Amino acid sequence: MFALIDCDSFYVSCERLFRPDLKTTPVAVLSNNDGCIVSRSSEVKAIGVPNGSPLFKVRDQLRRAGAVLFSSNYTLYGDLSGRVMATLQSQSSETEVYSIDEAFVSLHGLPRSSWEEYGLQLRSAVYREVGIPVSVGLASTKTLAKLATRVAKRGEGVCALSHPDCIADTLRQTDTADVWGIGPRFSRKLALHSVFTAEDFISLPERWVQQELTVVGLRTHRELRGIPCIPLERAPPPRRTMVHSRSFRGRMTSLEPLQEATASFAARLGAKLRRHELNASWLRLFLVPPRNSGLSGRGLSGSLPWPTADTRALIQLTHRLLSRLWDAGFPCTKAGVMALELSPRKVMQQSLLSQPPDPAVMAVLDAVNARLGRGTVRLAAEGVEHEWSGKRDLCSQRYTTRWDELPVIGEGAGR
DNA sequence: TCTGGGGTCCTAGGACCC
């Protein structure tokens, strides 16, 4: 038995928290590079702008509606997400942080008759402590709790799917594509067999579902019938990969800026590995051509001399890989560095033949940058100007994590 | 002209081993 707590239009809600003047204005938040819409206020949803739509396709429509746009500000969203999760953890010891804006809470031992009241309690606690509106769905499995949250968002903010009739009604009114675990491909495949709703789906025989949709589909099938298959994960499973990648403002036509970009990606990846107390044993560099070029991406992997998160080692290998991968004729619009074969820092295998770099150097670098801002101390290879860097023209302040960007109230506000 | 970034899991097929 689970409650799913899902923040309403999370990124938009974060922006509005510090811009109460936008409470009733249509607001949308853009992806990295200001490319797509990734979060919409209810007013933007109402004018029919789909989530994920490329900005250039809906720009006029948004302008006519008087919408305000923001570049994504993950520093702000990450900080507010932490506050939401901490509030939920103060309400229950059995919580799973599922994504930046969602968490599951176990309802173990709580009678069905109290579900709704508990949902209301969680909802008001988060709004009181953080100021972010959330919807809560409660049900016997995670997949049903997801459905309940969809219902909650259309209505009162809380929906407990505790009665069989109520579950049956919901399944009848839900398209397969709106079920957690059924994506566009599976949904299209099901439609070919005249399966359109979640109700149609659960009437299919298990054997057929497993054959066509693998065990993943079978799990969804059972979860919709109230058989729990996906447990609460109180601790996140160990990470297997870590990536840093970005699109460029234009095309990379010469090697030097690409060297600079990939070095700074490797540096960001190193910092992230160190934050998670992980080392990588393998590194993969990949280059991506424009979406409609007909070309496929290129990648190359190489092993590090020891498991490490040292920026210097990561950049060195990245550049070695780049020199083998680089081809002036390849139209590179995006690149990334991926860390593979991750291991916890504390169980590092020593080498007989060579000494890994002293971790104290990176510790000092991280400490300085934590205090004075990211990139204050960096390697020369990362460059300075970053002219290749993508668009991010509409970004709000980091209100909660930078002294010099705190919101100002009263006289002189709105600078 | 312009379409993000970061993850996981499953399956099929090939290589290899005994």
Added chain:
DNA sequence: TCTGGGGTCCTAGGACCC
């Protein structure tokens, strides 16, 4: 002419999630 059965590991591709 006739050539087994069982297992593991790896990779690429496909599907999903937020």
